[in-house]
Amino acid sequence: MEKQPRLLASQLFLKNSVFEVLLNGVLLTWKEIPANKKVVSGSIHHPFKVGTSHSVSVSEILAVRELDVGGGTNDDGRWQKMPQKLTEAYPYAFTVSYVERARQHRWRCSDVTFHCSDGALRQQWIQTIREQLTALTSRPKHLLVYINPYGGKQQGECIYEQKVAPLFACASISTDVIVTEHANHARDHLKTEAELKKYDGVVCVGGDGMFSEIVHGLVSRTQRDNGVDQNSPEEKLVPCSLRIGIIPAGSTDCICYATVGINDPVTSALHVIVGDSQPMDVCSVHHNNTFLRYSISLLGYGFYGDVLADSERKRWMGPARYDFSGFKTFLTHHHYEGAVSFLPATDILGTPRDKTRCRAGCFICQHNGQLYSGDSPDESKTAPDVSDREYEVGWGVVRGKFLAINAASMSCACPRSPMGLSPAAHLADGTTDLILVRKCSRFNFLRHLLRHTSKDDQFDMTFVEVHRVRRFRFTPRHCQNDSELDLRENGKQLFSQICRDHPACSCSPAYSSWNCDGEILPHAAIEVGVHCQLIKLFARGIEEQPLFEDLANPPCAL
Numbered sequence: 001m002e003k004q005p006r007l008l009a010s011q012l013f014l015k016n017s018v019f020e021v022l023l024n025g026v027l028l029t030w031k032e033i034p035a036n037k038k039v040v041s042g043s044i045h046h047p048f049k050v051g052t053s054h055s056v057s058v059s060e061i062l063a064v065r066e067l068d069v070g071g072g073t074n075d076d077g078r079w080q081k082m083p084q085k086l087t088e089a090y091p092y093a094f095t096v097s098y099v100e101r102a103r104q105h106r107w108r109c110s111d112v113t114f115h116c117s118d119g120a121l122r123q124q125w126i127q128t129i130r131e132q133l134t135a136l137t138s139r140p141k142h143l144l145v146y147i148n149p150y151g152g153k154q155q156g157e158c159i160y161e162q163k164v165a166p167l168f169a170c171a172s173i174s175t176d177v178i179v180t181e182h183a184n185h186a187r188d189h190l191k192t193e194a195e196l197k198k199y200d201g202v203v204c205v206g207g208d209g210m211f212s213e214i215v216h217g218l219v220s221r222t223q224r225d226n227g228v229d230q231n232s233p234e235e236k237l238v239p240c241s242l243r244i245g246i247i248p249a250g251s252t253d254c255i256c257y258a259t260v261g262i263n264d265p266v267t268s269a270l271h272v273i274v275g276d277s278q279p280m281d282v283c284s285v286h287h288n289n290t291f292l293r294y295s296i297s298l299l300g301y302g303f304y305g306d307v308l309a310d311s312e313r314k315r316w317m318g319p320a321r322y323d324f325s326g327f328k329t330f331l332t333h334h335h336y337e338g339a340v341s342f343l344p345a346t347d348i349l350g351t352p353r354d355k356t357r358c359r360a361g362c363f364i365c366q367h368n369g370q371l372y373s374g375d376s377p378d379e380s381k382t383a384p385d386v387s388d389r390e391y392e393v394g395w396g397v398v399r400g401k402f403l404a405i406n407a408a409s410m411s412c413a414c415p416r417s418p419m420g421l422s423p424a425a426h427l428a429d430g431t432t433d434l435i436l437v438r439k440c441s442r443f444n445f446l447r448h449l450l451r452h453t454s455k456d457d458q459f460d461m462t463f464v465e466v467h468r469v470r471r472f473r474f475t476p477r478h479c480q481n482d483s484e485l486d487l488r489e490n491g492k493q494l495f496s497q498i499c500r501d502h503p504a505c506s507c508s509p510a511y512s513s514w515n516c517d518g519e520i521l522p523h524a525a526i527e528v529g530v531h532c533q534l535i536k537l538f539a540r541g542i543e544e545q546p547l548f549e550d551l552a553n554p555p556c557a558l
């Protein structure tokens with residue numbers, strides 16, 4: 001039989017007032033007792049003064065600790081200044097650390113200290129709160145942490161030591177920390193060496209590229225342990241059991257931003273501590289039956305591929321490299337020819353033009369997740385060869401000249417674009433939004449780009465179309481033979497050939513490259529499938545904002 005949570009109610013002192021403090025297994029509530037009703041005296045109160053009430057969900061309590069009133073410090077060694085009168089009359093105190101919501105989805109750690117005159121009563125409170133915290137089985141106890149010291153503004157180690165490690169310590173989470181020494185260090189360690197059984201989760205300190213390393217390490221390890229061949233595009237992949245936490249310290253931080261609502265290290269650390277869980281879709285990318293990479297946020301050919309290719313040469317600029325290369329790529333205005341075939345997700349809830357957004361506890365993700373969790377991403381239909389099976393049942397084909405071909409498996413919201421590339425995309429619905437931007441004037445393309453920074457609909461333009469799909473395939477026009485096409489070699493050769501043939505023309509190169517979550521793919525011809533809810537993050541999705549933000553955690557009038 002399940003143990004009933006213990007109910008505890010006492011009158012305790014807090015900041016010179018008496019509070020009725022209640023713990024019921026779900027909530028910890030403290031409510032000021034109006035002075036005329038107090039059974040204990042100690043402070044001056046107007047009898048009709050309105051008291052305040054606070055509630056904290058037990059699931060959002062980080063820790064409780066004894067406060068050594070006499071010594072003036074708590075067991076963290078932090079100095080506590082208390083009124084002498086209170087110290088003398090109520091020498092037994094304990095501090096509860098809990099999550100408090102601040103502006104723009106930020107979470108902060110707050111402390112509240114209660115005082116009482118009885119040591120046994122204090123022990124009872126501490127013990128009961130600890131029991132209730134121990135009963136929260138989704139909380140991690142032991143974490144493996146990878147820090148990229150070179151991500152973003154190169155602040156990874158400092159952010160972890162100063163902002164995150166103290167919070168993990170406060171919540172009694174133990175960690176094994178690895179500061180990476182080279183690119184793919186974390187991926188390869190996870191793939192082959194890490195003793196994963198020891199941990200309840202993996203945390204990365206860095207940007208989207210670092211997160212991608214963790215995903216590749218964990219997904220590959222899970223497939224290998226389960227005998228699944230990643231090279232087969234039709235294979236159903238086995239979901240990873242360990243959750244991943246992201247402490248943002250990168251340049252774009254779009255995964256963190258779109259799953260938490262802000263790129264803030266303290267907020268992310270608190271989501272890890274409370275043991276949140278957010279499933280996420282992962283796209284597998286193949287070329288000619290060979291596995292290339294996984295993508296969680298953006299797969300972009302044309303504009304975003306070119307921005308990335310250019311910006312990689314300017315890493316020394318830090319996050320500003322994307323603005324510089326973005327502007328330069330916009331001016332070059334290259335378009336690329338090819339054919340996109342795709343399998344629309346027809347049986348699901350939601351469309352890319354919806355006004356509703358994927359938020360914490362998203363019903364659409366739950367519904368579509370159940371629909372897709374049992375079957376393989378291909379739905380037993382293989383991708384048609386666009387050259388001769390154009391009208392394959394269920395598949396659509398679009399040919400033409402494109403400025404950009406983007407697949408957003410989630411909104412891709414980030415500080416640059418708070419609504420994202422596809423504002424109505426879902427984190428865990430088993431689909432990706434395929435956005436095709438056809439060749440148009442620079443002016444129109446600029447209008448389209450600018451709409452990513454406002455609430456205007458970037459898809460409401462004649463040269464843009466968007467499809468919610470389960471699979472897609474891209475074949476560049478100049479690709480004679482998919483298996484032969486290697487961008488690094490053939491693409492460059494072909495481009496230089498075209499430009500030699502037409503020296504005065506401002507023609508576009510034959511190939512762009514795919515930007516796969518910030519990594520360049522070596523092939524232009526790719527096949528993509530969405531794997532519904534393959535991984536889980538220590539996050540809960542973006543919480544709905546309260547109507548009036550200032551009242552996010554209001555003191556209720558009694």
Ligand SMILES: Nc1ncnc2c1ncn2[C@@H]1O[C@H](COP(=O)(O)OP(=O)(O)OP(=O)(O)O)[C@@H](O)[C@H]1O
Pocket residue numbers: 147148149150151152153179180181182183184185205206207208209210211213249250251252253254518
């Ligand atoms: N010790 C290291 N030395 C060099 N490169 C590293 C090291 N550790 C990780 N990396 C690589 O650095 C790349 C960039 O890291 P990261 O994603 O953390 O920052 P970013 O690129 O600035 O941010 P974003 O990906 O959000 O744009 C990653 O692809 C990762 O593989």
Ligand SMILES: CCCCCCCCCCCCC/C=C/[C@@H](O)[C@H](CO)NC(=O)CCCCC
Pocket residue numbers: 207208209251252253254297298304307308322323326412414416417420421449450452453515516517518519
């Ligand atoms: C003239 C004003 C134009 C404003 C246009 C703003 C549009 C911004 C959309 C941003 C979409 C970001 C998608 C995220 C991609 C990440 O997986 C990847 C790795 O971090 N970042 C980039 O490729 C970095 C890509 C940076 C692109 C600018």
Ligand SMILES: [Ca+2]
Pocket residue numbers: 281408409410425426427428429430431432
């Ligand atoms: Ca999705």
